[in-house]
Amino acid sequence: MYCYSCYAMLVELTSLLDAVQETETKMVEMSALNHLMATHILRQAQQVEQLYDQAVGATHNIDLGNKELSKAIQRNTCSRTFLLLFLFVLTFSILFLDRYS
Template sequence: MAQMELTNLLDTVQETETKMIEMSALNHLMSTHVLQQAQQIQYLYDQAVEATNNVERGNKELSQAIQRNSSSRTFLLLFFFVLTFSVLFLDWYKN
């Protein structure tokens, strides 16, 4: 009877050892996946920071383009104004 109990105890210990090895392997697998996710999160964070910087630079470029457009529009209006009055003056001077 003692031998049967020891055999049962040995089987239980071996089963527990097998389960512990499986749990260790699963724990290692999980930690590997967590590390990969951490790297992906860092990559996404870096991409988000870069995208934010690009948007800020784009906004500055748009502001400069609006200013240039406003300046060129003012210049064109002044040019056409002077041209119109020059033509009117030449027409008046000719008559």
């Protein structure tokens, strides 16, 4: 038969073992959650890098678009000047031909 102090020690050790097992279970859960969080953070980092690359590409495309718009505005100005000059010459040619006919 067990003595009272041995029984008290057994109860205390059993209680301590339960606490250690509970702590171990919580640590395993925390480890799994930590792994899950690390996975999500890595995925987010990849998405942020992808968004950054897309933003840089979009900025480059906007710069190219602005240059093309500037060229189009210049061409439009030249075309307008040429058209006005052409109409002016045509008008005076018609007036000249009308006067000397």
